Amino acid sequence: MSVKQKLKQSNNENINMLIEYLVEESKKDEQLKNGILQENKTIVKAWEYCNYKAREYLENKSGGIKDSVVVGWAIHYFTENDKVIEEEMGRVINDPVKMPEKSKQTEPKKLTNKSGVTFTQLELDLFGDV
Secondary structure: OOHHHHOOOOOOHHHHHHHHHHHHHHOOOHHHHHHHOOOOOOHHHHHHHHHHHHHHHOOOOOOOOOHHHHHHHHHHHHHOOHHHHHHHHOOOOOOOOOOOOOOOOOOOEEEEOOOOOEEEEOOOOOOOOO
16 A cells, blocks of 8 residues: 555545645655554544644644644654654544444424414434535
């Protein structure tokens, strides 16, 4: 498997920029390439690590961080041992849990109020397609 295959494109533009940089850099850096190709290392976990580092760096305040700093965190994630990363974060980084499949759509209920007005009751799925 190649680095490009392992680091699949995302819907997030920032993650895609990071992926492009990591793919190019891994062509020159064998340690980075080997780190990316480890089965337990994923771009999702790397992004979570970068977010953790960003909150720490900004002391939980809003602000900007140079791209080079974020790239450095991602490279550190891929080239460092998982135990070191886990100790640094104080927890294990897990890939997100897959959401259960959507249930079958139910037919809207027709209701009539006391005034005799008929209306349709719909169900709202607040977390659909998240």
